Amino acid sequence: MAAVNAELRFEHVSFSYGTVPALRDVSFALAPGERAALLGRNGAGKSTLLRLVTGLLHPAEGSVSVGDWETRGRPPESLARRVGSVFQHADQQLFARSLRDDVAFGPRALGHGAAEVARRVDTALAALELSAQAAEHPYDLPPAFRKLATLAGALALEPAVLVLDEPTAGLDRPLRARVARALADRAAAGVVVLVATHDLAFAAEVLERGLVLDRGRLAGDAPLAALLTSSGRLAPLGLAPPTGAALSAALDLPGRPVRQRDVANTLARVAAARGPV
């Protein structure tokens, strides 16, 4: 259970790496329980935006806030009470001798007592079906499991906002489904979920709103299903509809479903109505 529910708000945020501008005048707000995909080309500014949420970076102009906390002036370890994150190179986030110790690091650092730490670790590991591997050394597990372990570490903070950078890269379908279930569960508890991803099929399954970055600017903010069925809107952004949505468009399925299960159900219905294929 998240300690607090809080809105994530960007107001006129700009940021540059030296002379290379990364974000320009970005504004949006995500309400508690919203699940958003952050989309865009490589180098569009997605990871920079996520680092601004965690307080690893601070805006050159504008402000980022999580509930009534502005990130400016707050070090990441303080923001960690409200923000959990997983970065692209998740391997580098692990260091303990067992998965359990690794996941416990965050809640311990927040000052929780042993019983509360144990509760949070058990809950987070169970949410990702990692309980059976709790005693294993992270580097005895395949990289995909280490990736899940870093997500468990973020969940164990029980944050109001979860920001994830490519959480499904390198995961197979069963592991993607675990991540999808865990994120849906957190959003249902009021957690803001913001996921930078190129995995549009995963985004279609789990996320509801699409924020699109193009060369550092917020170029789109729309319901994800509408965005993913519009190749006209996706193509200029270097994106393409996920296969399920493309199939639904190619077969002209009614309602243009995008989630794979919905595509299959609609296809079965239409096929039954028109006789044997």
Place this chain on the structure above:
Amino acid sequence: MARLTLERVSFWYPAMGRPALRDVSLAAAPGEVIALVGNVGAGASTLLLVAADLAPRVVGGRLEGRVKGEGGRGIVLPTPWTQLSGMAFTVWDEVAFGPANLGWPRERIAGAVDRSLAALDIGALAARDPATLSGGELQRVVIAGIVAMEPALLLLDEPTAELDPEATRLVWRLVRALAGDGCSVVVATSDLDALPELADRIVWMEDGAVRRIGAPALLAEQSLWEAGLATTVADVWRTARLGAPYPLTVAQAERRWRQ
């Protein structure tokens, strides 16, 4: 003459009781693209490390069976941030690092680097410091560095994991083009939907062993579907309980649907 031959190869990582590869035999012919598919822990990454002569030579462990390679080999690891030379202050120099170490004359190095940057559409990054790149940009730089060495055998481990859809298509087109020039490619990928147009053969791995080898049509079969390894279209077709033959791609589905 095969570029890579594995004969009954088993491999154990150091201090591991269970083998990561079990009795694997595989040969890659010139111009062939072989895709390794399987769920996490199936052994695809280990197979690539063995094929690259990094396991056991660099990572340690124990190998049984025979591994034979012909010509230069290059591997793109799934962790691009670990694969930078650390010796270059620009992307151009980073991509030149491999070819320079092959002792090529300067003009040949320059030509290979420029072609490789163009092939990956990262010419605009040539003067950038590799340390300032995004994850996807970095992955393309690493691929460019390996491709610039003109390997006869190209080994790719999830080379598009961090790439946007446009860059992903670019990399798969490049792989086909390199194969067209005679390069042998072995690629481990979870981008199953790309495989019908990318791969000549599919190798399904499970628990360190090769379960099946066949044409991309394998990706619609019942056993692979049950393992979560069907293409999205084949998966939808089967879930909808529509009959065989199962389409693999949107284009194939469309043709069947219009019949």
